[in-house]
Amino acid sequence: MTTMPTDPPADGLGDGLGDALGDAQEAVDEACRAAAAAAYGWRHTEAFARGRVLMAIARRMLADLDELVATECAETGKPAALAEAEIRGAADYFEFYASLVHLPSGDVLDVRPDLHVYTMREPYGVVGVITPWNLPLNQAARACAPALAAGNVVVVKPAETTSGTTLALARMALEEGLPPGVLTVVPGPGSTVGTAIVEHPLVRKVAFTGSVPVGQSIGRIAAERILPLTLELGGKSANIVFADADLDFAAAEAVRAFTGNAGQVCSSGTRLLVERSVHDDFVARVVALARRQRPGHELGPMITDKQFETVQHYFQVAAEDGLVPATGGTVAVAPGLAERRYVEPTVYVGVTNDMRIAREEVFGPVLAVIAFDTEDEAVAIANDSDYGLVGGVFTADMSRAFRVAHAIEAGQVYINSWSTQSVQMPFGGHKASGYGREKGIEALAHYSQVKSVSVRIDPAPPRTAARSS
Numbered sequence: 403m404t405t406m407p408t409d410p411p412a413d414g415l416g417d418g419l420g421d422a423l424g425d426a427q428e429a430v431d432e433a434c435r436a437a438a439a440a441a442y443g444w445r446h447t448e449a450f451a452r453g454r455v456l457m458a459i460a461r462r463m464l465a466d467l468d469e470l471v472a473t474e475c476a477e478t479g480k481p482a483a484l485a486e487a488e489i490r491g492a493a494d495y496f497e498f499y500a501s502l503v504h505l506p507s508g509d510v511l512d513v514r515p516d517l518h519v520y521t522m523r524e525p526y527g528v529v530g531v532i533t534p535w536n537l538p539l540n541q542a543a544r545a546c547a548p549a550l551a552a553g554n555v556v557v558v559k560p561a562e563t564t565s566g567t568t569l570a571l572a573r574m575a576l577e578e579g580l581p582p583g584v585l586t587v588v589p590g591p592g593s594t595v596g597t598a599i600v601e602h603p604l605v606r607k608v609a610f611t612g613s614v615p616v617g618q619s620i621g622r623i624a625a626e627r628i629l630p631l632t633l634e635l636g637g638k639s640a641n642i643v644f645a646d647a648d649l650d651f652a653a654a655e656a657v658r659a660f661t662g663n664a665g666q667v668c669s670s671g672t673r674l675l676v677e678r679s680v681h682d683d684f685v686a687r688v689v690a691l692a693r694r695q696r697p698g699h700e701l702g703p704m705i706t707d708k709q710f711e712t713v714q715h716y717f718q719v720a721a722e723d724g725l726v727p728a729t730g731g732t733v734a735v736a737p738g739l740a741e742r743r744y745v746e747p748t749v750y751v752g753v754t755n756d757m758r759i760a761r762e763e764v765f766g767p768v769l770a771v772i773a774f775d776t777e778d779e780a781v782a783i784a785n786d787s788d789y790g791l792v793g794g795v796f797t798a799d800m801s802r803a804f805r806v807a808h809a810i811e812a813g814q815v816y817i818n819s820w821s822t823q824s825v826q827m828p829f830g831g832h833k834a835s836g837y838g839r840e841k842g843i844e845a846l847a848h849y850s851q852v853k854s855v856s857v858r859i860d861p862a863p864p865r866t867a868a869r870s871s
Contacts, residue, residue, distance in 0.1 A: 428593035430557070433586040434604040436527045437555040440583030440742060445525050447644045449503040456500035456551060463493040466574065473566040474538060484663060487836040489548075489567070491825070492543035496824045499551035502610030505843060507687065507848040516598035518857040523573075523710065523850040525553035526606040526630070530599040531622075533568065534641045535561035535705050536611045536666040536765075542568045543633075545609045546585060548845040557605070559596050560585045563706055565589040592616060593740035600624065602758075607849070610634070611668075614763075614834050632838030632848050634668065634830055635762040637791030640784035641671035642806060644777075647796035649817075651689035659794065659820040661695045661747050664702045665767035666709065668835070670790040670819055672759055674762075675780050678773045685771055688830040689729045689749050695767070697734035704766060710743035713766035717748070719757045725750045755783050763789070777802060781809045794820050813839075 413527050444452070463470065467489060474485040508521035521856040529549045533541040542558055542716050551558050560568040565587070572587045586597050592612075593748060600623045609632040618634045624631050641659055659671030664729055679857050695701045704710035717731050730748030747764060753760050753770040758769045774780040784793055793810035795803050795817050812832045816822055823829065828844035838848045 408550075409638040410815045418478055419789075425725060426588075426590055427598045429588050429590070430595060430598035430602055430855075432632055433557045433588050434602045436583035437586055438604045438858070439633070441525075441527050441555045444550075444555055444581060444584045445527075446844055447553075452551065452553070453500040453503040454502070455575075455579045455625055456547060459575050459580065460496035460500065461494045462578050463489065463496070466570075470539060470567050470570060473570060474564070477538070477566050477700070478535070478565045478705045480663065480705070481700070484702065488540040489536050489822045492540045492571075492718060494825045495540075495543040495547040499547040499846075500713045502843065502846060503551045506846050508686055508852070514857070515541075515705075516528055516859050516861060517852065521717075521852055522550070522853050523847075524853055525850055526743065527554060529554045529556050529849065530602070530605045530608055530820075531556055531558045531612045532596045532599065532608065532612065533558065533560050535564040536663060539567035539571060541611050542571060544840050546571075546609075547611070548840075550580075550585065552846050552849040554607070554849055555584045556586070558585070558597060559592070560589060560600055561593050562586065562589060563839070567858040586671065588652075593791035596620075597623070601627070605629070608632075609838070609840070609848075617836060630851075632830075632840065634840060635791075635834060635836040636765075636789055636839075637668045637670065637831065637835050638673055638761065638763055638769060638787050638789045639671050639792040639794070639812065640671060640673040640810070641676055641794035642675045642774075642780045642784060643677065643680075643684060644795075644797040644799070644802070645677040646794050646798040648798070649680065649684055649797050651818075652686060653795070655794075655820040656688050656819040657691040657695065657747075660769040661692065661701060661767045662821070664704065664745075666705060667820065668763075669814070669823075669829075670765075671792065671794055672764065672769055673755075673784075674769055674771045675774050675783055676744045677780075678775050681771075681773045685728065685749070686749055688769070692729055692747040692749055695747045698736065698739050698742070701744070701747060703768060704743040704745065707743065710745070713745050713764060714766065716759060716764045716766070716768060717760075720750055723757045725752065725757070725759065728771075735748075759788065769812065775808065779807055785809075786812045788834040791835035792816070792821075 470489045471485045506523035510517040513519045531545040575585050607630050611634040614635045617633045661744040728749045728751045730746035734744035734746050749769045751771045790811045792810040793815040795806045802815045828842040830838040830839040
């Protein structure tokens with residue numbers, strides 16, 4: 403089922419904003435009431451029957467892959483190969499959780515002989531999901547699949563600029579047997595539709611992926627409502643390269659870490675920490691590889707006008723700190739690029755960790771390179787951040803690799819490879835990067851709540867003494 407506001411929300415203030423808010427609240431209320439009406443039936447659908455529907459959705463997404471890729475490319479401008487990989491990943495979420503529908507279960511507790519005590523996991527009911535514009539369908543599937551597998555019903559607000567594939571997902575799900583009301587999409591701005599979802603009394607849990615300031619706003623509303631949240635927020639992830647690493651491979655991974663999706667990923671490796679003895683040599687390799695990431699070919703555009711402006715702003719911020727890019731630092735200029743929002747992959751060298759380019763999330767293909775001398779210094783620099791989403795370690799010394807991985811304050815750490823993510827691997831942040839986990843079996847725990855049940859057992863009748871012959 404899909405629901406849209408009756409009139410387009412206004413962008414301005416005053417009466418227009420009031421009309422938009424009213425339309426958003428009406429659309430969200432309709433969606434939440436439909437979801438609540440469908441909640442009992444979906445929760446009590448036999449687990450494997452739920453799994454079969456989720457599996458059918460996964461297969462349908464792959465069957466209609468070309469349509470979904472075309473829609474996502476039209477809305478985001480990203481290369482088709484990247485969009486296809488992300489949408490295949492979205493189908494993987496539904497396939498993975500289709501096989502786990504029976505797992506939100508419980509335990510039997512040994513309390514005392516006259517009690518049978520057990521725990522059970524139950525769905526929350528109506529779950530609100532608010533997704534960003536950088537990986538539209540992939541992020542929607544990442545939250546919706548485990549929420550539905552756990553027996554919840556879902557109301558989704560995709561980013562207003564990239565709603566097409568999420569709307570298509572809801573349509574496909576309905577056609578593949580998901581009952582009406584179980585998955586509803588309400589497009590529109592976060593300030594109206596997103597806020598209305600978080601505030602709605604029928605919503606019992608919210609999952610949000612996006613910026614720290616919006617996550618903080620959602621957290622304030624949730625605190626008033628005692629509403630559980632999963633928040634996947636920003637990052638300024640440190641990628642540490644030691645002198646004994648395979649430098650050619652590490653350089654290729656370092657470039658992939660900050661240019662993937664044109665840097666528009668919360669988990670991008672945008673701080674590169676390099677041991678001083680190989681710093682110049684390694685940076686030269688990174689710069690040479692970064693220059694091969696051609697805007698309009700390997701490198702997609704900034705997906706929104708606002709983000710295009712933000713990245714250019716950080717070019718100016720870096721210049722004010724006296725930094726000169728080793729490569730990039732400009733808008734991309736080439737035939738066919740003028741009408742799009744492309745920037746050159748950019749590498750800044752000589753960065754210190756107190757500079758804004760090292761501390762603030764740019765959300766573009768911009769890399770800050772910082773030199774270090776010792777293992778302890780590298781860890782200290784990596785952890786000197788408000789964020790804690792991802793970290794990377796490249797070294798031939800596996801004892802050091804594990805020491806550093808354990809010391810980094812982040813939800814995910816990659817050793818000798820960047821972003822080896824999979825649907826099975828729990829994903830989420832420490833510190834300002836958020837809390838809760840998406841992906842893996844762990845996500846099911848965040849889309850269900852525990853109930854304890856205690857049953858008194860009548861005492862056994864007294865035993866009759868055996869008669870002797």
